[in-house]
Amino acid sequence: MYQDRIRRPALMEKLMTAQQAARLFKSGMTVGMSGFTRAGDAKALPLALVERSRQEALQLTLVTGASLGNDSDGLMANAGVVARRMPFQSDAALRRKINSGEVMFIDQHLSETAEQLRSGDLHGIDIAVVEAVAITPDGGIVPTMSVGNSASFVQQARQVIVEINLSAPLALEGLHDIYLPASRPHRGAIPMLTPWQRIGSTTIPLDPDRIAAIVITDSPDSPSNALPPDAETDAIARHVIAFLEGEVKAGRMGPELLPLQAGIGTIANAVLHGLVDSPFRDLTMYSEVLQDSALELLDSGQLAIASASSITLSAAMHDKFIRELERYRKRVILRPQEISNHPEVVRRLGIIALNTALEFDIYGNVNSTHVGGTHMMNGIGGSGDFARNGALSIFVSKAAAKGGKISSVVPMVSHVDHTEHDVDVLVTEWGLADLRGLAPRERAPLIIEKCADPAYRPALRAYFEQALQRGGQTPHVLEQALSWHTRYRDTGDMRPTTSI
Amino acid sequence: MYQDRIRRPALMEKLMTAQQAARLFKSGMTVGMSGFTRAGDAKALPLALVERSRQEALQLTLVTGASLGNDSDGLMANAGVVARRMPFQSDAALRRKINSGEVMFIDQHLSETAEQLRSGDLHGIDIAVVEAVAITPDGGIVPTMSVGNSASFVQQARQVIVEINLSAPLALEGLHDIYLPASRPHRGAIPMLTPWQRIGSTTIPLDPDRIAAIVITDSPDSPSNALPPDAETDAIARHVIAFLEGEVKAGRMGPELLPLQAGIGTIANAVLHGLVDSPFRDLTMYSEVLQDSALELLDSGQLAIASASSITLSAAMHDKFIRELERYRKRVILRPQEISNHPEVVRRLGIIALNTALEFDIYGNVNSTHVGGTHMMNGIGGSGDFARNGALSIFVSKAAAKGGKISSVVPMVSHVDHTEHDVDVLVTEWGLADLRGLAPRERAPLIIEKCADPAYRPALRAYFEQALQRGGQTPHVLEQALSWHTRYRDTGDMRPTTSI
Structure with missing residues (x-):
């Protein structure tokens, strides 16, 4: 079961429900979640965190790529799970909480969040939650429909929760090009000279020992809400x-x-x-x-x-x-x-x-x-x-x-x-x-x-x-x-x- | 005479007075002048242009590195020589003309002027006026106390006027590191990985045929007007x-x-x-x-x-x-x-x-x-x-x-x-x-x-x-x-x- 998705057999024992994985979170933690303009967001953990917050108070700093789909931002905001949020959002319910001052929103240039996490200007990521097509034999994560900040979250997080989304076709593998700049002051030039160049790997590298949980999902991304031309x-x-x-x-x-x-x-x-x-x-x-x-x-x-x-x-x-x-x-x-x-x-x-x-x-x-x-x-x-x-x-x-x-x-x-x-x-x-x-x-x-x-x-x-x-x-x-x-x-x- | 400063003998015939060189200018031209925060500015041509404007109307677009010294910006502004000015200035008289709407000032990020000239977003440079320590045998220009946009001006100008400043010591040669990015879309990475790296040449390359005039000066830069700490x-x-x-x-x-x-x-x-x-x-x-x-x-x-x-x-x-x-x-x-x-x-x-x-x-x-x-x-x-x-x-x-x-x-x-x-x-x-x-x-x-x-x-x-x-x-x-x-x-x- 899932052999094509979890290609390192020892990781099968990390399989658990989203509710079980949600117990890893503690109030005050900084959480990095995949998701960028409604694509490739984690589907199960946001709901499980909302559920868990009904039993005990859970207030997190939530960092993502950009906006989440599936009403996750709104559901978490309304449940009081999101105390701080960066670097982008587009959810009506979360927007209300931001403008009323209940959620602290740090609005950032999207290229800068990873840099600020790397340099320690922002609090480090405690737990990363990343949606994946599959995990390769060496622990590499194949992202789904977005990369966002997932590679940085995975690089820095103490624990990583991987959501394997069965609705994301295996054929997505190979689409991604994962490259992260080195820490300063020993950084080289980014070797990209054309838009079509590939400069990195097709998966996000990850020491499998840092995988704390694997959760299986099958919900699709929310569709775009762009209106037709007029x-x-x-x-x-x-x-x-x-x-x-x-x-x-x-x-x-x-x-x-x-x-x-x-x-x-x-x-x-x-x-x-x-x-x-x-x-x-x-x-x-x-x-x-x-x-x-x-x-x-x-x-x-x-x-x-x-x-x-x-x-x-x-x-x-x-x-x-x-x-x-x-x-x-x-x-x-x-x-x-x-x-x-x-x-x-x-x-x-x-x-x-x-x-x-x-x-x-x-x-x-x-x-x-x-x-x-x-x-x-x-x-x-x-x-x-x-x-x-x-x-x-x-x-x-x-x-x-x-x-x-x-x-x-x-x-x-x-x-x-x-x-x-x-x-x-x-x-x-x-x-x-x-x-x-x-x-x-x-x-x-x-x-x-x-x-x-x-x-x-x-x-x-x-x-x-x-x-x-x-x-x-x-x-x-x-x-x-x-x-x-x-x-x-x-x-x-x-x-x-x-x-x- | 000047053999140590003009090292290509054929160029000696380009020697002329600033007044003679000023006759090369026509109203409506775009002029690129050396000078950055009062350092390395052309000393003679600004005065000669003011003088010439007393005989006939002369309205120029003046592009520099940054601010000029020697009251040049103010003298040229008061004489009506400067119709348009970019990308920076700090002169009281020019400031008055800008705020009264007599001079159009285009305030720019200092890294961007050269890029916009190169891409054609700004009108090209008709004449460059560049202060130099010396001209090398192959026509290379050794700048004085600033580089600013001089290399870009020289690269693009139809005609170049070089002001050899005898008060600038020959020992300045070798201080400079001249590197310009290539035009898009064929641009490589800038190979600078540390602040102390040299990635270019010590002189500004120039086809000597484009040198229209060489003018000798000996006025020093204006001193800094920064106040002492308090x-x-x-x-x-x-x-x-x-x-x-x-x-x-x-x-x-x-x-x-x-x-x-x-x-x-x-x-x-x-x-x-x-x-x-x-x-x-x-x-x-x-x-x-x-x-x-x-x-x-x-x-x-x-x-x-x-x-x-x-x-x-x-x-x-x-x-x-x-x-x-x-x-x-x-x-x-x-x-x-x-x-x-x-x-x-x-x-x-x-x-x-x-x-x-x-x-x-x-x-x-x-x-x-x-x-x-x-x-x-x-x-x-x-x-x-x-x-x-x-x-x-x-x-x-x-x-x-x-x-x-x-x-x-x-x-x-x-x-x-x-x-x-x-x-x-x-x-x-x-x-x-x-x-x-x-x-x-x-x-x-x-x-x-x-x-x-x-x-x-x-x-x-x-x-x-x-x-x-x-x-x-x-x-x-x-x-x-x-x-x-x-x-x-x-x-x-x-x-x-x-x-x-």
Whole structure:
């Protein structure tokens, strides 16, 4: 039984139920769990920890790759199991606990968590819980649909719990490329020179003696919750494609462009989807997550290779991926998120970074995370890793939200995740602002006229003109800079009733 | 004549006056000039361009390494020669022109300018003006006290003007290490694994046919304008040293620490000066600029090696450096700023980054550049290159300014250059806040109690408590968040008259 999944016979005695494995946890522990954008998360232990917390209080620091699926984040948060959480989440129930101050959320650049664990800046991992396709004879772990921080967790944890997921096909083996940088100060260069290069092993190495438990599961990943493209995302895609065509025409890149990154979510997925009708060929992706659009581009032949840390698909696309895995596996590589998002590799390859903004201001500063300047949505994720160090940093957003009651273009963002230094191009359905080489005073008119919803342009122009009277490199009317946000909070509508 | 400085005889015919060379310029050109934090700047051409602009209008885009000395930035700005300026400046007259909107200033991460020029994101360099110690027989340029972006300018410019500075000793030759990354997509790893490694050539390679003019000068660099340490900077230094001692004791680094970076200016210089009395040994610097403190640490034996892009010294220390150059040259390396600040190398080596904040907020966001949220001081410089990608990001500031009328710790910064994600440690003369692994709600009390001027703590506590009532990951009272800045603007004093 399970010989194809547990290939080291002595490990069979570590088989136990999730409930038994949950007894290994003590309140106060730091736990590293697999899972990145709903892919490859541990399925059984989160539920078993919730169950155990009904008998005795259990408060953990939970570190993952990124967001978990299967409502695990919400169930654990509601049970009070998660006292501290890093580096990313996207669960409605957990979000409420974070914003009420019940859960301490440490929002991090996704490339940095592993580095901070390695250097001891963060508390070490007590127990790692990692979903696997199989354990090899030497103890190596074959990950499932994401790598995330699992390799770092396994490297550092005192005890490792492996969840063997029988629903994850054995054919996933070989998809992964596991490489971790050495500790400083004796670190070499990361030898990756192209997105398609393999620089590590196909399994996560692990001394089998540190395996404390093996739990069998068979639940699938939660499907992607990205929405289908619509007229506005189609328009955004067209603007991005026209811009990239211009870059090729100007000789700044070839028709294969530079390696693409696209953030998780509806808009980035829709923009990539739009590339199916584009003239580009031999594209590569060096991203953190592959969504349906990546497979569409692989199928259309435009995408030659896709490297990421996770694959998050709709149910239909997931079935297709598994069914045709032999075809995809030659062109898909899954890496630790420290490597998929690493500043060294991102800068070297010259990534075109495509990420979603919650809002941006007339000078090009971007808010990716905080609704109304205070309430966490999901987290910064890898957007900073790519926007700062890539070759081109593009942020996309619909120009307005809530039926026009919120403008995504504001006088001053209520929270800054990406400064104007790290924002090259802004895009909404109305148009694209190419900000390269422009000073803030030159950026403002371009952003207002190209990107803002026309209903908000007069007020934005008026704000900018009034700000210019005050002078400065980045002119503002400070006492009104955040008034759009307070107006929305107080009236449910950002639109000015009189003048600004 | 000049045989030791112009070692390719055919080039003697390119000798001309600065006034003659200035005739090569046309309005609208993009000009790349050497110079980084007042070191190694071209001395004659700026004056000649000012002179020429009296006869006919001359408006240039001026790109440098960083700030120029000899009032060149101000003289050129006042003459209307500088229409556009990047990536950094620190001149009072130019600053006025920037803040009045007469000069468009593009404030950039110092590692990125060369990359953007190479990729064509910025307009190419028409003419490079580079100060040199000498020109070698094959046309190679030996830089003076900085490298900055000179190698990139020379590589890209259609025409190169070399200023041979007779006051720069020939013994500077060999100090420099010139390496530039290749164009994408065919770029290898930067082969630097230690701060003391040499990976390039000692001269900037140049096809002599592109030398359009050689001008002889003999003016020295402007001396550093950093102020001497005082009681507050001494206190800041003590806090930083105690923190680093704690890191060593906790086993997170050895007594040689990790390579140090320190920003330009009084406080960073004073903190490094404080290390002279510290227990650390075999320290290394991998920084952008070396100030007096670096030489003091080399002299005290605590600093083994110093790598940077520029050397900016007081007059006395400059004389000593030149006098004892044979002793220093084995332990000092000057590199292109793209390499001294490169994300790849900064992340690999694990730099301890020490930079100065204008102000920071209770959640750890840092404003490095904009006075009152609108008016440019100098520029972001390399602070973002190091703070984002280094191992430890420390920001220092005096807790108050203008006799206590300005608090450096505010509810919300009026401009964000570094987000809380990139800020590990904050230090004022009152104390040090170690923010690693903390959520924003945990950061606030620590920052208020450890770093704020005691006179401002009650108001900061009151703001935070009121903000907590509103909830969120990063609680704020939005309508009051920038009220400290508007109060200072309106009354000349940030101190609240009543409650917050």
